[in-house]
Amino acid sequence: MRVALFVTCLVDFFRPTVGFAAIKLLEAAGCTVEVPRAQTCCGQPAYNSGARADAKAIALQVLDAFEGYDHVVAPSGSCAGMIRRHYPGLFTDDPGVLPRAHRLAERSWELVSFLVDICGMQAVAARWERRVTYHDGCSGLRELGVKDQPRQLLASVDGLSLRELPGAEVCCGFGGTFCIKYPDISDKMVSDKEADIAGTGAEAVLAGDLGCLLNIAGKLHRRGRRVEVRHVAEVLAGLTGDVPPIGGAR
Amino acid sequence: MSEARDQILARIRGSLKRGRVDAAREMELHDRVAAHRRNLVPARAAALDARSRIDLFISMAEEVQATTMRVGSLAAVPEAVAHYLAAENLPAELVLAPDPSLDEIPWSARPLLRIRRGRAEPGDAVSLTPCFAAIAETGTLMLISGAQTPTTLNFLPDTHIVVVRGDQVIAAYEDGWDRLREGGGMPRAINFITGPSRTGDIEQRIELGAHGPRRLHIILVDDRQGTGNAEDG
Amino acid sequence: MLATSRTFEANARAGLANDNLQRALALMRTGFPQRRSLAVERLPEFEALRDIGKSIKDHTLEHLDFYLELYEANVLASGGRVHWARTPDEARAAVLEICRSVDAKIVTKGKSMIAEEVGLNKYLEQNGITPVETDLGEYIIQLRHEPPSHLIAPAIHLMKEQVAETFRAEHRALDPRRSLAEARQLCDEARAVLRPRFLAADVGITGANFLVAETGSSIIVTNEGNGDLTQTLPRVHIVVASLEKLVPTLEDAVTLLRLLARSATGQEFSSYTTVSTGPRRPEDLDGPEQYHVVLLDNGRSALLGGEFQDMLRCIRCSACMNHCPVYAAVGGHAYGWVYSGPMGAVLTPSLIGVEEAGHLPNASTFCGQCEAVCPVKIPLPKLMRHWREREFAEKLNPPVYRAALGLWAWAARRPALYHALVELASRAVGWAGRDRGRFRAAPMAAGWTAARDMPAPEGRSFHSLWAKQRGGKIGR
Numbered sequence: 001m002r003v004a005l006f007v008t009c010l011v012d013f014f015r016p017t018v019g020f021a022a023i024k025l026l027e028a029a030g031c032t033v034e035v036p037r038a039q040t041c042c043g044q045p046a047y048n049s050g051a052r053a054d055a056k057a058i059a060l061q062v063l064d065a066f067e068g069y070d071h072v073v074a075p076s077g078s079c080a081g082m083i084r085r086h087y088p089g090l091f092t093d094d095p096g097v098l099p100r101a102h103r104l105a106e107r108s109w110e111l112v113s114f115l116v117d118i119c120g121m122q123a124v125a126a127r128w129e130r131r132v133t134y135h136d137g138c139s140g141l142r143e144l145g146v147k148d149q150p151r152q153l154l155a156s157v158d159g160l161s162l163r164e165l166p167g168a169e170v171c172c173g174f175g176g177t178f179c180i181k182y183p184d185i186s187d188k189m190v191s192d193k194e195a196d197i198a199g200t201g202a203e204a205v206l207a208g209d210l211g212c213l214l215n216i217a218g219k220l221h222r223r224g225r226r227v228e229v230r231h232v233a234e235v236l237a238g239l240t241g242d243v244p245p246i247g248g249a250r
Numbered sequence: 251m252s253e254a255r256d257q258i259l260a261r262i263r264g265s266l267k268r269g270r271v272d273a274a275r276e277m278e279l280h281d282r283v284a285a286h287r288r289n290l291v292p293a294r295a296a297a298l299d300a301r302s303r304i305d306l307f308i309s310m311a312e313e314v315q316a317t318t319m320r321v322g323s324l325a326a327v328p329e330a331v332a333h334y335l336a337a338e339n340l341p342a343e344l345v346l347a348p349d350p351s352l353d354e355i356p357w358s359a360r361p362l363l364r365i366r367r368g369r370a371e372p373g374d375a376v377s378l379t380p381c382f383a384a385i386a387e388t389g390t391l392m393l394i395s396g397a398q399t400p401t402t403l404n405f406l407p408d409t410h411i412v413v414v415r416g417d418q419v420i421a422a423y424e425d426g427w428d429r430l431r432e433g434g435g436m437p438r439a440i441n442f443i444t445g446p447s448r449t450g451d452i453e454q455r456i457e458l459g460a461h462g463p464r465r466l467h468i469i470l471v472d473d474r475q476g477t478g479n480a481e482d483g
Numbered sequence: 484m485l486a487t488s489r490t491f492e493a494n495a496r497a498g499l500a501n502d503n504l505q506r507a508l509a510l511m512r513t514g515f516p517q518r519r520s521l522a523v524e525r526l527p528e529f530e531a532l533r534d535i536g537k538s539i540k541d542h543t544l545e546h547l548d549f550y551l552e553l554y555e556a557n558v559l560a561s562g563g564r565v566h567w568a569r570t571p572d573e574a575r576a577a578v579l580e581i582c583r584s585v586d587a588k589i590v591t592k593g594k595s596m597i598a599e600e601v602g603l604n605k606y607l608e609q610n611g612i613t614p615v616e617t618d619l620g621e622y623i624i625q626l627r628h629e630p631p632s633h634l635i636a637p638a639i640h641l642m643k644e645q646v647a648e649t650f651r652a653e654h655r656a657l658d659p660r661r662s663l664a665e666a667r668q669l670c671d672e673a674r675a676v677l678r679p680r681f682l683a684a685d686v687g688i689t690g691a692n693f694l695v696a697e698t699g700s701s702i703i704v705t706n707e708g709n710g711d712l713t714q715t716l717p718r719v720h721i722v723v724a725s726l727e728k729l730v731p732t733l734e735d736a737v738t739l740l741r742l743l744a745r746s747a748t749g750q751e752f753s754s755y756t757t758v759s760t761g762p763r764r765p766e767d768l769d770g771p772e773q774y775h776v777v778l779l780d781n782g783r784s785a786l787l788g789g790e791f792q793d794m795l796r797c798i799r800c801s802a803c804m805n806h807c808p809v810y811a812a813v814g815g816h817a818y819g820w821v822y823s824g825p826m827g828a829v830l831t832p833s834l835i836g837v838e839e840a841g842h843l844p845n846a847s848t849f850c851g852q853c854e855a856v857c858p859v860k861i862p863l864p865k866l867m868r869h870w871r872e873r874e875f876a877e878k879l880n881p882p883v884y885r886a887a888l889g890l891w892a893w894a895a896r897r898p899a900l901y902h903a904l905v906e907l908a909s910r911a912v913g914w915a916g917r918d919r920g921r922f923r924a925a926p927m928a929a930g931w932t933a934a935r936d937m938p939a940p941e942g943r944s945f946h947s948l949w950a951k952q953r954g955g956k957i958g959r
Binding site: 252254255257258259261262263264265266267270271276279280282283286287288289290292293294310313314348368369370372387388389390395396397400401402404405406423424427435436437438439440441442443444445446447448449450451452453454455457459460461462463 | 507510511514526527528531532535539545546547548549550551552553561567568569573617618619620623636637638639641642643646666667669670671673674677678681682696697698700706707708709711712715716726731732733734735737738740741748750751752753754755756757758759760761762763764766767768769770778780784785786787788789
């Protein structure tokens with residue numbers, strides 16, 4: 001299968017390792033992976049700010065860049081959700097583009113659910129001895145049904161034990177522009193999440209969205225908690241030795 | 251005021267980008283109402299036979315802190331009532347709905363029970379009423395207002411006792427509507443009562459007896475024979 | 484009711500700093516979702532009922548004029564009266580006129596958000612009539628001169644010590660040495676204090692959860708029984724309800740009732756669900772002599788046929804706010820008006836204007852939990868986004884924000900430039916954070932770094948590393 005990687009703007013800027021992890025996993029699953037260069041962002045910040053025209057323009061760029069692949073995969077529930085659930089709605093008044101938007105939407109996936117549901121991946125060949133807990137990013141969970149798949153693959157990681165996070169499905173308070181517009185409320189939400197994580201006694205917390213992870217890591221570190229924060233793709237791809245945890249020193 | 255009415259209706263039509271509903275559509279809508287079709291009715295109670303329906307009604311009612319008692323006939327009601335009042339340390343005094351269905355109860359068997367018939371007055375501690383139906387799906391009593399079933403009996407006293415006959419136990423609310431429509435027009439009030447009064451308004455802690463009765467006691471008169479009953483519906 | 488939605492940010496900060504509120508919200512945050520979840524599990528048909536409930540409401544809204552006329556005819560046929568009110572003024576005036584016609588002094592009230600919306604209590608007081616709230620939560624906040632903070636549990640923001648304090652201050656005739664430490668004692672006291680008020684009332688005012696066109700009936704749903712005492716004991720019963728409460732038939736009503744209690748409190752059915760049709764019949768021994776319905780528009784008709792029509796499906800269950808992490812952080816008063824949480828975020832701007840209430844649809848992460856639990860499948864995040872689109876189009880956002888967004892969007896449409904800038908930035912910021920791996924403070928990110936560290940980037944952008952890996956070859 002010819003797969004295009006949707007890098008996501010946060011992975012691009014903050015943590016390329018996640019992109020490389022995604023490629024490694026996709027290739028292990030038998031895909032050939034390309035990275036269209038003319039991609040920057042899915043447009044969600046503009047879309048959720050009500051800047052519909054900007055969102056459309058960026059979406060059009062994505063449609064152009066990702067034309068013709070079997071599948072498009074993003075290591076992010078939020079970006080994949082944007083393309084899959086919201087792109088068609090951006091072009092309802094544009095009958096020329098709408099079919100293309102539908103085609104792209106149908107072929108776009110969040111990484112871990114793509115590996116499990118489409119590629120049939122059942123296990124990974126990684127080792128990471130940690131007590132781990134997992135946060136379900138909202139878009140991945142509610143827009144795309146990503147829930148069991150990361151847990152399934154994490155269960156196959158040698159040495160890893162997973163304990164469920166109480167309130168795993170409760171929003172961490174990142175919400176893209178929300179954490180900038182309402183930082184006090186965002187802080188309360190991430191404080192609750194941090195307390196839940198600390199309560200599990202886990203050594204590490206994982207998730208499938210970098211936005212959530214930056215937010216959670218930022219709070220854990222400010223509170224002085226020694227909990228490693230990583231993107232689930234890094235762990236599944238066995239790249240944990242290559243890069244310090246999010247917000248961690250080299 | 252009719253100016254307000256006209257303008258509101260006009261605004262609705264304007265927003266929906268049409269004039270009055272046309273005659274054909276209006277007839278369809280009237281038919282839809284007249285047909286009052288059931289929507290999806292949960293299978294929970296619908297699939298049960300009469301006996302199991304009664305069991306379900308009792309268990310659902312008890313779940314919401316109604317107390318229940320089964321007796322074999324109306325004749326057993328006075329003793330059941332006297333027993334209940336004594337157990338709850340309540341005075342042996344009650345106000346009864348002046349409903350003919352309660353006339354057959356041999357209250358004279360328990361002469362120490364002081365009975366008044368009528369609506370509830372502020373001093374009344376205990377009331378006893380019949381019901382129109384008992385809905386197994388959620389343990390809900392259906393009571394209707396009428397000349398012989400004043401609704402104050404359901405709300406003013408601290409303790410409300412309801413006599414339910416086995417053949418009044420129905421599966422779902424929809425069965426109640428069917429029975430009600432058989433009888434003619436709508437009563438002033440239909441009370442669906444599911445357990446005693448309660449509130450969770452203070453720190454989410456459920457307390458019984460907020461303004462309505464603190465106690466709801468259901469006496470189920472099941473006078474059918476054990477076997478061979480073709481009772482259904 | 485006077486709105487303070489404009490100062491949402493300050494309201495929210497006050498909520499975050501309010502210890503009593505935070506303790507109260509902690510109780511609610513797990514309680515409601517757990518109870519709803521159990522109730523839903525117990526009813527296999529629940530999901531199917533959501534779709535049916537949605538279609539009943541949609542059908543009714545599409546034909547609202549027809550159903551209103553049918554409803555009115557049936558109210559009249561059963562001996563009741565209907566008063567149509569376009570605005571809060573007209574609603575208040577209608578209620579006052581009815582009260583005056585029977586020389587009412589005391590009016591008991593069942594919980595009604597419409598009455599809050601039109602500021603009924605204050606208006607009655609100004610006109611020499613004493614309204615007495617009877618729902619325990621509403622009674623408590625009436626004593627405290629506070630607005631409700633939740634759709635169905637108006638005093639949910641209070642801890643029991645605060646309620647006790649209020650009762651001591653207001654029930655001055657009672658023994659000051661009495662214990663009010665337990666919820667049981669507070670309930671008993673409220674019951675005892677309010678019982679004589681129920682009996683003395685000249686008029687009883689309730690809201691309506693549903694209005695049934697088929698029979699001209701109003702339906703109220705309570706657990707306390709206060710609504711029933713309010714509408715049965717006085718000589719006059721007034722129902723205040725907005726247009727969209729209509730449903731076609733009794734069968735439609737029970738379908739929605741199956742969704743309501745489960746979604747609200749996790750109960751199978753509330754303690755009291757009462758269907759009222761007209762005044763007492765000639766042979767009745769009790770019941771009101773007069774039955775009036777005040778039908779309020781106040782902006783509902785304008786929502787029909789537009790992008791916010793779905794909001795009119797709302798059955799006021801409160802599931803959305805019970806599951807909302809923002810509501811759970813700041814409480815209902817932060818929203819500044821009658822309706823809070825996600826449904827308040829959508830409805831409030833349409834009723835009082837987006838200039839006043841613009842913050843509300845913005846204060847959301849779009850986590851989607853509200854939509855997931857809405858019994859009638861209102862797409863709340865989408866409707867909030869519609870408000871954001873309106874605000875953007877009307878340039879109501881802060882200029883700095885618009886400028887930053889515009890700049891970013893401009894760059895995002897120029898991949899080559901964007902990639903170069905991202906590579907530059909990730910090198911610079913990565914280098915600055917190379918030792919600790921994170922920042923305690925960052926320019927232009929004060930909101931974030933006030934209480935959180937900012938993780939440092941790895942130091943190279945993905946695209947630059949990928950290009951390097953591919954030997955500088957540019958892909959598609």
